[in-house]
Amino acid sequence: MNEILRNRLIEIAKRKRVATYSDVAAPLGLDMALEGDRSTISDLLCDISTAEHEAGRPLLSAVIVTSENGAPGSLPGEGFFTMSSRLGFDVSDHFMFFVTALNEVHAYWSKAGINLVVQKKEPTSCPSQSPSQCSGLCKGARQPPKT
Template sequence: MLTLTPIERDMHRLLRSLAKAGDPVDPLSACIGYKEFVQRVDPHGLDPYTSRGQMRGLYPKLGHISVYEHQHGRPLLSALVIRKATGRPGSGFADLASQLGFEAAEEDEFWKHQVAQVVRFWAADDPVMLMDSAMDQVLKELGSIRRAVRRLTARPGEKG
């Protein structure tokens, strides 16, 4: 399981607050542009990876946050960060989704679906949902461990 760096935790906190304040009827209204996002997370430009036009450092951090969310059984929180000019995320979002095993036949629809899921999940502000998503991931991991142990302890010729 991944852990978030201090600046990534600040980013995560901002994204959660945007999602919580989002309107499930109009989830795209929760989105924020890259530049505004950086200004709100690091208004004094203290983080060397996001300050003064160093946006390239932002993308891996957003990807890390989405991997973290995926590992915890939640939708990809970084879906909320978009290019203001296009109203869509950068190409890295679809690339990351593919790496995480999502089948995105239509990238734009996949992204919109993720935004809707993010807003629905966090706007519900339901601690049971939050705990359930974490527990689902723990149970999934335990199932993987159980299968691996069975394979390791199976006698030759037996199926584990």
């Protein structure tokens, strides 16, 4: 897991903010204009959220959204929802799932005392949800986000 990226996500969550893929990719030397780098950031975010989920914490990558005209957009990339579904969450309403997941991660990391629970469904693949045992979980969820 990329601890530099994870620590950056935690700082964003503690401040109850969101950031764009480009905001977190640039410090890692990744260029969101390059498809390979978009795939890399997607994989890194998936790995982090999978590990957070396994540790009983909220999906930390919920703080990362697409950009619209250089400003944060309204939702994460499609890979976030694919990964979340594979972890057992009901993502049928993307917007409501995102809002709930974002509130949950902000509450957890800011210690606001509000712990919303995202409704879960049965996992559709990889019963163990362990990145080491199920390396395809994040790879299959990857749909490079737009910059």
